[in-house]
Amino acid sequence: MTHTWALVNLKPGVGKSTTAVFAAQAAYEEGLKPLLVDADDGRSCLAAYNRADGFKWPVIGLAEPDLHRKLPDLDGGVDLVIIDVPQVEDHARIARGALRYADTWIVPVAPSHYEVDRMxxxxxxxxxxxxxxxLLEFFEEVQDMxxxxxxxxxxxxxxxxxxRTKTGPDAEVREALEDKGFEVLNTVIPWHDDRFRQAILPRTPGTNMRRLVRELLDRKGATQ
Structure with a gap:
C-alpha cells in the first residue's frame, strides 16, 4: 500500500515545504521509501535537495494541474508520496489535482491567531x-470529486x-481550529530553527517529526 499525503493551506509561508522535506526524511529513517513531489513553482523542496547534493530518496518537480492523473504512473515502488502543494489562493488548479490524488491532507499551521485568521x-x-x-469550501469541492x-x-x-499543552497559545489555537471542525494531530512540531530551517541535510532521530510520521501512518492503518 502506498500512503499519499499532501501538505496544503490557503496561504504561503506556513511551513509546508519544511514539513514535506523533514517528513520524507523521517519516513526514510523509519524504513519507508518516500517520494517527494514539489508541486510549487517556488521549488523550495528541489532547492533543498540541490543544496544538500541530493537526499537518499527522490524529489521531483511537477507543478501541473493534472497531478491526480500523472502521479499514479510515478508512485510504483515507493511506500509514501508527499506532495508540497502550492498555496490554494494562487494555484487552485494545481492544488485541486494534488488533493484528488492524496488520501491524507495535512494542513500546517503555526500557533498564532494571526495564522488562523489568514487560513x-x-x-x-x-x-x-x-x-x-x-479553504473549507475548496476542500468540500475537492472531496466531492x-x-x-x-x-x-x-x-x-x-x-x-x-x-501538546492544555493552556497557552498552542492550546488556544488548537481549540480554535477544532471549533472550525478540524482534527488537530496530537504530535506538534516545536520551533527549532537550527534543526529545521537552517539544516542542509535533514536528520530526524529523536525528533517530533518522527513521531508525527508514525501518528499519520497509524491513522491510515486504523482506517484500512
Whole structure:
C-alpha cells in the first residue's frame, strides 16, 4: 500500500515545504521509501535537495494541474508520496489535482491567531462575518470529486512547546481550529530553527517529526 499525503493551506509561508522535506526524511529513517513531489513553482523542496547534493530518496518537480492523473504512473515502488502543494489562493488548479490524488491532507499551521485568521479568509465577495471560508469550501469541492473522502488533519508547527499543552497559545489555537471542525494531530512540531530551517541535510532521530510520521501512518492503518 502506498500512503499519499499532501501538505496544503490557503496561504504561503506556513511551513509546508519544511514539513514535506523533514517528513520524507523521517519516513526514510523509519524504513519507508518516500517520494517527494514539489508541486510549487517556488521549488523550495528541489532547492533543498540541490543544496544538500541530493537526499537518499527522490524529489521531483511537477507543478501541473493534472497531478491526480500523472502521479499514479510515478508512485510504483515507493511506500509514501508527499506532495508540497502550492498555496490554494494562487494555484487552485494545481492544488485541486494534488488533493484528488492524496488520501491524507495535512494542513500546517503555526500557533498564532494571526495564522488562523489568514487560513480562514472568506471567499472573494463574501462578508467577513458570512461564516463562509474559502479553504473549507475548496476542500468540500475537492472531496466531492473523490471516490472516497480524504482524511484531513492539522499539524501545529513552530509551536512554543515540544508537547501538546492544555493552556497557552498552542492550546488556544488548537481549540480554535477544532471549533472550525478540524482534527488537530496530537504530535506538534516545536520551533527549532537550527534543526529545521537552517539544516542542509535533514536528520530526524529523536525528533517530533518522527513521531508525527508514525501518528499519520497509524491513522491510515486504523482506517484500512
Amino acid at each position: 480562514f479568509e472568506p471567499p472573494r465577495g463574501a462578508a467577513d462575518d458570512s461564516g463562509r471560508y474559502r 473523490r471516490r472516497s473522502p480524504a482524511d484531513v488533519v492539522v499539524s501545529l508547527n513552530r509551536t512554543n512547546r515540544a508537547k
